[in-house]
Amino acid sequence: MRTTESATSTARRAPASRILAAWHQTGRADLESHLATHGPAPVPRRGDGAWGDRLVQGVDAAGLTGRGGAGFPTARKLQSFRSGHRHGLLAVNAMEGEPASQKDRALLSGAPHLVLDGAELVATAIGAREIAVCVADDRADNAEAVRGALAERAPAGLGRIPMHLIRPPGRYVTGEESALVAWLAGGPAHPQFRTDKAMPLTIKRRPVLVQSAETLAHVALIARYGPEWFRSVGLPDAPGTCLVTVSGPGTSPAVCEVELGTPVDLILERAGISVPLGAVVVGGYGGTWLRPGLLDTPYAPKPLAAVGSAVGAGVIAAIGASSCGIAETARVATYMANESAGQCGPCVFGLHAVAQDLVQLARGECDSQTLNRLTHRLGAVDGRGACAHPDGVVRFVRSALEVFARDAADHARRRPCTEWNRRPILPVSPSASVAVGHWH
């Protein structure tokens, strides 16, 4: 895993690269180098009742949005938990369910104390009594990094709120908010059906706030250097930086901290990916394909939305010009179908049917109706599950059919794909073949 610094740095007093500053400067991620680079976290003095308000206002002024994929304004989420004045739980989401993403790994091995600082600050502000750091049970290296960081903090006197490392099952959907909370409550890590997503998640009436690890790291920096510093890079309506896992054909994935608004092709270039590219996956396997002609789109919510894409889970994965987008999409769709929690009929049956259609298309083993059937089925699956998993797959496949329209038409005319038997570019994690019962 490689990391790269962001190109521009105009922060006053703050280090040039932000989240991975200590790592870059000292080559270490321990507590000593963290404190040397950033100083102590500004936890409140006892009796400072207005501190929580100030923190939330600071986050609001900074314009921080959730880095876990939904992009919801963080301050608003914190505020809805503060109004309750109840003693809840903060869950740090470092589950990294997206196979093409390595950013939680970078965070935990490169800047764990920023994440834990952020957790401490947020938990104090919302009145949480406990912090649960959630690392998938198949990520031993991430767990080790967290354990090491936690072990350093107690002797140094850091942390008034108890922090525990916990290991939920590592599947694609188990990092979803409601799935995580369901598992914390003692059941299987299945996403829950929610009629009102604005209502806080609870475990037996105890509210639970789920925040992604990267968001908390940004909070820890904003609390030290202020909202103006945070806004000094990025765009006015998309301020700050974010971590992106960049991968391409023939290169191992690299985690980069990029200023929002940097063009996608520049990000790829800085990550060292410059071979002739085919299309690029943006946002993860629930995101979209970006055609080669649009690679100069700025990496930020609004510009990406204008071309039908989104930032999503912080993934930019390129395939080569000679790869077959349909074949790659078919493999991803098969993986995503196997990763369904199996709760909702349209998701269980629909995603498998969609995946089968795509595989037939890629193999050139289809009939004249396959494309029509596939399109019809995508419409039948969209929005009919309890969570956004089927919606993501539909979005991904629809964008594939658009970006690779010519390949799709070729395949529909029964021209099999020469790429079908080649090694896949996009990673599909081996946990897809884990036993069906691995949800507890």
Next chain:
Amino acid sequence: MTAVTSSQWLWYTTRGTGIVALVLLSASVVLGVLTSVRLGTRMWPRFTIQDLHRRVSLLAMVFVGLHVVTTVSDAFAPIGWLSVVVPFTSPYRRLWLGLGTVAVDLLLAVTISSLLRQRINPRTWRALHWLAYASWPLAVVHGLGTGTDPHLGWAMVVVVGCVAAVLGALAWRLASGWPAHAGTRLVVGTTSVVAVMALAAWTATGPLRPGWAARAGTPAALLGSSKTNGAAPPAAVPSAPSSAASPPTTLPAPPYRAALSGTVSERSLSGGSARLEIKAETSGSLVAEVDIVIIGTPAASGGLALQQSQASFGPPGAPTQYQGHIVGLDGSRMVLSLADQAGSPLDLRVDVTQSGTQVGGELTSITGTRGEGSLGAHD
């Protein structure tokens, strides 16, 4: 309406409602299976099958209720209200009746939870509903064990039909792929087949063999009466449990005159009547047992106004050798008119005095024309 006739009517109703309840319960199980395999046709859409299942189940419960009420109201067998819900507390065929009680308990849980369905947790409802699968076999075994009709051809046909229908429905459900795990399906299927074969074997060697009534736990005083056996078994003496020293099975020739000593117990029955039972033994040269049951309403002057009675007399090895009833009752004196299986009559006069639960007295045989010694009509 004389007491004897009304008691007969209750007894027939108990048996009749029991069989109908079993048929309806079996139909309910079959319909329930049909809803779970999602059976639906144009004429019978799925929601109508579901609706039918609910209605048939409620009707079944009505008949179970009638069956229970008539059983307890019938003074013939000593089954009280407690035995309706607390299993294995009835002196009448304790085990087999108790199974019926367990079935009623389970069905009550199923029915009440279904009536309150919208208000309770769906998972709770589902868990309770599975009890229905447990209650049906209990009902079948209860029917065969307590019923007095198994050896009647039509009753057996009905029971076999019910079992076949439920088995067929279960097979359909297994074939439709429930439960999802193939191993579980195999276990369920095999267990059901084995259970049915065991049931058939037990039925053939148990309820269908003569003497079942006694083996099943019918109280001695009720054995041999025309009610216990639907049709009297040919020349069979109800078998008493054999003991190490085999008790005498014959009486000396009359005349008899012997002292009596024993116990008396009294029990209230529903509807205001009471049941008095005297169990006594003779001493001296005559070694015999006498059992007298009086059912009547308490009279204003004390004692009971006789409505119904049974009496038995015989040696310890065959205590019901002679059976009959009371033909005369005057204070502490009773005249019993008895006969044995062959029809030979025997009349006895019994004088008893009671002190607490103990009785003592004298038993004398009466010879001469029938009717002599009777002390007045009774009604």
Next chain:
Amino acid sequence: MPIVSSHVRLRVNPVACDAFGYCAELLPEIVTRDEWGYPVMAEGPVPPRLSEVARRVVRECPRRALFLEKVPAPRP
């Protein structure tokens, strides 16, 4: 139980739904079934003439997967 708001939508909890299909049988005007047997709800509120049937359908679902959700009145 009278529903005060005049605009409700019939919705399904997809986790609870087990494709029994009573809803589609009783209320075909609003509920159709996809190729796997699961219900697809038509857009828009339940027409007032069907509201009684919709309430029945919610009661009849064996998995209690259906519910009526109040929606704001559509703007003119």
